Amino acid sequence: MAEMIQLDHPGSDVADAEAFLLEALQILLDEGVRKGTDATQKVCEWKEPEELRELLGLELRDHGESRQSLLRRCRLVLRYSVKTGHPRFFNQLFSGLDLFALTGRFITETLNTSQATYEIAPVFVLMEEVLLAKLREMVGWSDGDGIFAPGGRWSPRSWRRRSRGRKPSGTTVLGAFDPLGAIADICQRHNLWLHVDAAWGGSALLSGKHRHLLDGIERADSVAWNPHKMLTVGQQCSAFLLRDSSGLLQRCHGTGATYLFQRDKFYDVTYDTGDKTPQCGRRVDCLKLWLLWKAIGTQGLARRVERAFAFTRYLAEEMKRRDGFRLVLEPEFINLCFWFVPPSLRGREDDPQYWSKLGKVAPVIKERMMKKGSMLVGYQPHGPHVNFFRQVVTNPVVTRADLDFFLDEIERLGEDLGGTPHPPPHPEPSSDP
Structure with missing residues (x-):
């Protein structure tokens, strides 16, 4: 006989969940914050994958484990994670693709209002090499559809040569700043959309001493910026800055699904930003940057x-x-x-x-x-x-x-x-x- 589902009592133990969160927070403070920022501790504790599988007990079971068992798992996960806040972690932090900031659709397509169809527009992009193949596959770019910065600094003189069917290439490895003003001149002359990937370097704008490195960025049509990188805002925190004020993002990505975005709500529906993004919903990344900015100015x-x-x-x-x-x-x-x-x-x-x-x-x-x-x-x-x-x-x-x-x-x-x-x-x- 099938087990009867009891509806007279809660389906979960709220007090137990609260106790778990309090204890898990203490583990996070001990392992992640205190030990994770202590130079006398290891940056990482290497284990082979099979050994980790055994230590962490990765298999899923029919019946749940006790609170104490789960807390042990939490402690082990933190212990064997790389301590990215450690003072001897010298890697670039990278948290994966952010489709909102990096998808090419809104920088390669413009809405033809007379025919209500999308048409491909010329685009000039300074792009990271690691994203190139994925971006090209995602938006269906063929060779030569975009002009990408070659290794190191991009030279405006070479743009014609590089646009003639050459395979685009780009890099953030060497950390060079491109001459954005000269590039913007070219884009303006040829009616090209200029998108600047300022994921790392964009934060230099906050320094009066170094902001000159980005002279000309104010002429870009769009800019991608990751405060979670150079400013060390909590991951993930990404921004896409767009000069366009015509609702381009919503026209490119919006589906107007009435079960999500009703147009006759009692408040200003322009605050419903989900229809502007490919993935519809987004975390409140801006809160992390706002809190840090408020804290240190x-x-x-x-x-x-x-x-x-x-x-x-x-x-x-x-x-x-x-x-x-x-x-x-x-x-x-x-x-x-x-x-x-x-x-x-x-x-x-x-x-x-x-x-x-x-x-x-x-x-x-x-x-x-x-x-x-x-x-x-x-x-x-x-x-x-x-x-x-x-x-x-x-x-x-x-x-x-x-x-x-x-x-x-x-x-x-x-x-x-x-x-x-x-x-x-x-x-x-x-x-x-």
């Missing part, structure tokens, strides 16, 4: 930007004083791209195998730092360049001591790749639970 945000620039400048100058560090290019932004050259390769640039050997150094050092848990920094090849490290620091709790540790640790982890092993003079971070 415009000057506080500017200091965060300027501190990030100062981190990069300090490290770049220190690298020039140390053997074994080689800059890929002089940093213009907060991206610090460099190779570590172990002793066996120093002075051997004429060796035909020099670059292929150097390209294997960064992956080994990255593996060692992850398994040791001492810090995290990303690496990648780029164009003709073999694997190099790309260090990005925005965390406001980072100090000079952390930056010095970064340089020392790269040397320790890579020294024996080319000579005598170099024992670490400092104790390894704690892995105590």
